[in-house]
Amino acid sequence: MDSLTTNKINAISHNKTWLFVPATRIDRIEKAFASGADAVIVDLEDAVAKQDKAEARDALKNYYDEQNAKQTYQPIWLRINQASSEEFFKDIVLCQQMPNLAGVLLAKAERAEDIESVYQLTGLPVIALIESAVGLYQIDSMAKTVGLVAFSYGFLDLCNDLHVQVGTPSAEIVANQIRYQLVLTSKVHQLSPPIDTIYPDFKDGVGLSNRVNLWSQMGMAGMLCIHPKQVASVQQALQPTTKALEFAKRVIEEYERSGQAVFEIDGEMVDAPVIERCRQLLSQWQMK
Template sequence: MQSNSTEKTIATHNDFANINSWLFVPATRMDRVAKAFASGADAVIVDLEDAVAQADKAQARIAIQDYYHSQDYQPIWLRVNRASSVEFMEDIALCQQLPNLAGVILAKAEQAAAIEYVNQATNLPVIALIETALGLSQVDNMAGASGLLAFSYGFLDLCNDLNVQVGTPAADHIANQIRYQLLVSSKVQGLLAPIDTVYPDFKDNKGLYDRVILWSQMGLSGMLCIHPKQVAVIQQSLQPSAAELDFAKRVVVEYERSHEAVFEVDGNMVDAPVIERCRQLLAKWPNI
């Protein structure tokens, strides 16, 4: 049986910087957790909220405990019910019994105090899901909450709350505004860059590819997934081209050789921001 010591090291945001794919598994289907990890997902989220009917939540918690104490256990994230729900305290009590969880996803986050309570009660990092207009209006306040690792958002829930029609150009504008708001607040408070919302059509690889390119170019750190097939698409979409890596290597080599503040590579003017971007790219993909 696996030992789950209560001793924990303090995680930093850098420890999560290379997590690009966050794959959901319903807490009623713990048999799927191994498959989720086998898909190559960087993180697996076991969902105790929307994916579990009210009548099944107590049994789902027992299933999570059974998995945690099994030899197959790998650190999972738990999405707990919103702080105002009757299930919230039961979820937190469960987390307290499972100290080697990876972290907690707080559904429908709306208050900094709730984030801090989760962190203090569990000693685990917290990701706040923004799923209501009230939550969106409180992002700046929540961004300063102790224990907060990152924001993500539930776009379908937000659209319902804001009366936005999903699948329209208007919805795309709203989504980009949400990404921008979360991105700026996260940067100011030194959080991990936001995690993008799910792409519901898991059979639409081209649409998913386009979405990944969008959020990665906007500076977000990863994406929530609802199906294992989406993981490989995300990984392939984020991988830089050979030309991009070659350019970055030559920029860094030339800078380290000359120590010039401004120079030229392939007809491109290179200065401090370009050098830093190239270093970041090479640090993220050191083995390519």
């Protein structure tokens, strides 16, 4: 793994909210950043009809040039079309003309060589979107590719390919299996923890919060968002409780004071795994 990849993995691991903007609506980019999203993804794939893709690329390049001229450019991520499509190399050329992109999301990733091709041609870090059975089957080989920083996945596409009925208890079992595979593979290959898929109903705040609790407890890093209002909801759901932060602070204070490997706080036995969990919590929320 080269230094660029390693540095980018470290950087994106702190990104919790990834907000999509259609490439046909360049005017929404500034609004997306204003929403507080950690990362903004301009989508050249599913959000853009085939007949509109060329115009969308031109509009994005014009936006990039104008922002650079004003020295106000904020790096965006770009979701490009799958490697087997006729749009792929057109998207690659656009990336080469926009060297200050934050990185690339490769749609429907299935092969390690496609990820490596994107990286070699653009010099940009790559997030692989797993959207097919073949892609899911090949995640281990893709995880070894130089340039890859993280995985995410498109659950609706995967359900269609696997013939899973969306919105059923069975679909939830499959979704959690996918999450587990991506978390495990990412950890083994020292990638950033994976990014969870979109939550389609942007008006369902309770359901979104429950989803955030699920993926964050499973060790995933962040979530793809399709509406600005989801950004604040995700960030709020990720906030640890005051009780959890206070407990973690007391654990670390007692450990540093006593030097004991095992001790008790509030009736709970504390040992090395608990201490490490408390360190991670306080480090993440900068409470110590």
